[in-house]
Amino acid sequence: MSTFVYMTRCDGCGHCVDICPSDIMHIDETIRRAVNIEPNFCWECYSCVKACPNHAIDVRGYADFAPMGHSVRVRREEEKGTISWKIKFRNGNEKNFVSPITTKPWGKFIPKLAEEASPNQGEINSQRLYTEPNGLNIDGDLPTISKDTFKKGVYY
Amino acid sequence: MFYNNPFSGLTELVSPLAVQGFTILMVGLVAFGTLMDIIHKKNVKYFFNNAKKAKQNAKVVLSTGQRTSVILKTVAHDIATTAELGRGKRRVAHVLGMYGTIIFWITSALLIFSFPTAGSTTPSAITIMWHVGAIITCVGGYWFWLFLRVDVLAEAHPWYRIIKADLFVLALLACATFGLAWSYTQFSGMIELSYLFLVLYITSNLVLFGGVYWSKFAHMFYKPGAAIQKNLAEADGSRDNLPPLADAPKQFGLGIKREQPKHY
Amino acid sequence: MTKVKTHFEESDVLIVGGGMAGTGATFEARHWGKDLKIVCVEKANIDRSGAVAQGLYAINCYMGMQWNENQPEDHVRYARNDLMGMVREDLGYDMARHVDSTVHMFDEWGLPMMKNEKTGRYLREGKWQIMIHGESYKPIVAEAAKKSADKIYNRIMITHLLMDDEKENRIGGAVGFNMRTGDYHVFKAKTVIVAAGGASHIFKPRAVGEGMGRTWYAPWSNGSAYALPIAVGAKMTQMENRIVLCRFKDGYGPVGAYFLHLKTYTQNANGENYEKKWYDHTKNLVGEYIDHHPTPTCLRNHAFIQEVMAGGGPIHMVTTEAFQDPHLETVGWENFLGMTVGQAVVWASQNIDPKYTNPELTTSEPYVMGSHATCSGAWVSGPEDLSPPEYFWGYNRMLTVDGLFGAGDTVGGSAHKFSSGSFTEGRLAAKAAVKYIEDKKADGIKVSEKQYTDLKEVIYKPLENYTVGRNEITGGTVSPSYISPIQGLQRLQRIMDEYVGGIATNYMTNENMLNRGLELLKWLEEDLENVGAEDYHQLMRAWELKHRTVTSQCVTEHTKFRTETRWPGYYYRGDHLKLDDENWHCLTVSRRDPKTKEFTMEKVPVYHIVDEKKEKKAS
Secondary structure, three states, rough: OEEEOOOOOOOOOOOHHHHHHHHHEOOOOOOOOOOEEEEHOOOOOHHHHHHHOOOOOOEOOOOOOOOOOOOEEEEEEEOEEEEEEEEEEEOEEEEEEEEOOOOOOOOOOOOOOOHHOOOOOHHHHHHHHHHOOOOOOOOOOOOOOOOHHEEEEOOO | OOOOOHHHOOOOOOOHHHHHHHHHHHHHHHHHHHHHHHHHHHHHHHHHHHHHHOOOOOOOOOHHHHHHHHHHHHHHHHHHHHHHHHHHHHHHHHHHHHHHHHHHHHHHHHHHHHHOOOHHHHHHHHHHHHHHHHHHHHHHHHHHHHHHHHHOOOOOOOOOOOOOHHHHHHHHHHHHHHHHHHHHHHOOOHHHEEEEEEEHHHHHHHHHHHHHHOOOOOHHHHHHHHHHHHHHHOOOOOOHOOOOOOOOOOOOOOOHOOOOOOOO | OOOOEEEEEEEEEEEEOOOOOHHHHHHHHHHHHHOOOOOEOOOOOOOOOOOOOOOOOOOOOOOHHHHOOOOOOOOOOHHHHHHOOOOOOHHHHHHHHHHHHHHHHHHHHOOOEEEEEOOOOEEEEEOEEEEEOOOOOHHHHHHHHHHHOOOEEOOOOOEEEEEEEOOOEEEEEEEEEEEEOOOOOEEEEEEEEEEOOOOOOOOOOOOOHHHHHHOOOOOOOOOHHHHHHHHHOOEEEEEOOOEOEEOOOOOOOOHHHHHHHHEEEHHHHHOOOOOHHHHHHHHHHHHHHOOOOOOOOOOHHHHHHHHHHHOOOOOOEEEHHHHHHHHHHHHHHHHHHHHOOHHHHHHHHHHOOOOOOOOEEOOOOOOOOOOOOOEEOOOOOOOOOOOOHOOOOOOOOOOOOOOOOEHHHHHHOOOOOOOHHHHHHHHHHHHHHHEEEEEOOOOOOOHHHHHHHHHHHHHHHHHHHHHHHHOOOOOOOOOOEOOOHHHHHHHHHHHHHHOOOOOOOOHHHHHHHHHHHHHHHHHHHHHHHHHHOHHHHHHHHHHHHHHHHHHHHHHHHHHHOOOOEEEOOEEOOOOOOOOHHHHOOEEEEEEEHHHHHHEEEEEEEEOOOOOOOOOOOOO
């Protein structure tokens, strides 16, 4: 597959270089624009496609098995919390999808644990994790099992 | 220095006609280089083929009036303010470099063609703007060169690493820098040095305008064309096969995009 | 090559890997260690790194204890059954009892979870799975880690763990290099939590050109989860338990939502339900396991593989019925877009609209990892209240090296954790690591300069190999004195494919083949001293290859040791073509001696801490 970059749209901002989990988006030395240097290590994860501010990156399905003439393009809009997809088949059929990507402002409801209350004395010796047992929304404490029931090496 | 017309000093050595002829040659080199690029790479052919293909996906047909409006808006906004670079330092640096160069070139042409021998009677507005243009070019250009280039910022290459893509910006910076140095040394009476910088200035211009075929110079013609095509595609609904903007309020702030692309 | 700069960092907790498990560990560590120094090191960029880079459409591990949907015992029974009895039930129970609090946090943080309109509960895809719009799953959990950590290092590949020079078998930190700056990084730490990736690309994939990139598990999961602990002599378990997946052809797109939510089913090319045909055949192999409900994943694979070998292929999934419902059609497509966009690309390119065409399925090449329907990984201690004495040595999720912890793919025996379970396991490991520090177990660690300067030379050698060796030839990729990372990778993949049960042999192997595989792997290991890297990116690929090779050796040793066919459909021992509960109802554990590189293997009892639920057999 893999990703490729449109000459007319890329302005060499580096967001794709910065985000690629495979480290395969790099800057071409002749034109100082992005290029996929290792398409056979591209997972089609679309991280670079979504990150590009100019929509300069697109995907062409893997040459091993994807016939030409298709298009799967995306628009990730962080501030709106949406992701929009447009799929075009080789035969021209089209499908469109829009999904939410967050329900809350980014990071706002993620706690900074350094500023939260410390665990109680001795809590570290318990089996409870942060927010528990309340965070499990169950009655009572964390489930456990009595060791009397353990069966060694035989099957049930 | 700002009132100095360095070309007047030059025309004491060579005839104004020679200087003007050289300038026309530079313009010719740009045209020639760009034409060679277009013929060899067939990029204009690709561009118009692509535009035709995209038109087939158009949801609406734009009238001439609508097309003109889009084109004018593109020129006034996308091109004049380098909108494609978004908000941030790269855009500011590019705008500085762009207008600095435009001012520098226009005032150069005025000095060369209208006031080649005028000396101290040259209108100060023009000489000031010639120097200011060069300085602004340097501010934008060196800022870009040292800090903002993506291969330096995102790929951690050292600022002194030079690649083929640097041909244009380095030649441009050389012209502006050596031009200023030439004017300063000429004005201060450092004659030998001023000749050195004159030679460097001329060489830089030759590299800049002669190197069009190998550098990114011609992109200053291609990019506006691309911007116009992009906005026309947005207007007629084809949008390069991209989905439309989502119909939802901007309420969640920025996530990954709040930081610059430098995580290493 | 300019002189390489060395950077030092000291921390209390060092988390290697910033994926689901790593972010879980980093996040939770701050709660228990308010004043501790917490550092996470990630090979790529934590915002999109790991297996969840493109997102997920379902959280596959959620009990729903609050609604009495499942209890931890149910998870244990499920995982045990799916892995043909071979799991660490203590680890599974432990993860399952905590995973709900993890998922509730994700909900609070902004991860869009689909809700059942009638009941208001999280919308179930199946018994264990709930559906999410998880395109931004990774950035959300990455932000949680960033808020907890003192520092997150990106673009640094950890190549080796450091050991304490003072006290034997105690961890001292880790080292690696920055693939942008090229700098050397030495991390001294009191505890290390390995939360790196499992192993894709150790067996030859079905697509070998550009399509190599379309692995089921991320191509950047290079087995560091295993190679790092193996190298320091930590014990590993169940490394033979590789996983084969039945997924959509070419794109390896997920089928879970299709089977569970859309209620689709499979058929062979003649429109038959082929699975029933192989009942007797499978019963001959594994006995009464075939009667368990649900049918273990490997046995379903087995039927698929046999049917294809017998000429009944291609196998299709019948979608044309379900896709008539527009809601289900949307789910079917969004399932890919939020998780495996590549499958949508494949279908768009081949004009496959599941409304009118029943798409083809395939079985993948094998993968080795620890968080899915498989549980290869390190041998770790369980929690005190749940672990039999043989499974507990002081600190939950600690490996057999003091101060070295694991989470996610790294940990063996805890299957079916998926994303939420891996994050949870990270939380468990982090808490235990902090306790380890508070118990003063990490006092007095000394890492000698010799240790990390020796490693520096080893780490950068591939660059040297290339630069010097390059002088021998005029150009090109063929050199008699060095191999490139891709050349080495293709050789590794071929060895595993042909001898250790890859698709070349329809997952079949035997002792003769395994011995030949070990021999070839040994030569590859030797040749990797001569891998040549042109730049820092290639250096990273070189170390990915080295980690993959060590992992492969361990996998092969384990596969040789277990002389039975426990998971037909994952792999077959042609010389022991039966499940052998009498001799092999146990776990396998190995240890590679750090100096001699010799593997020693042992059997370890499997403890069943949860009874089988008395329920009627499936009809």
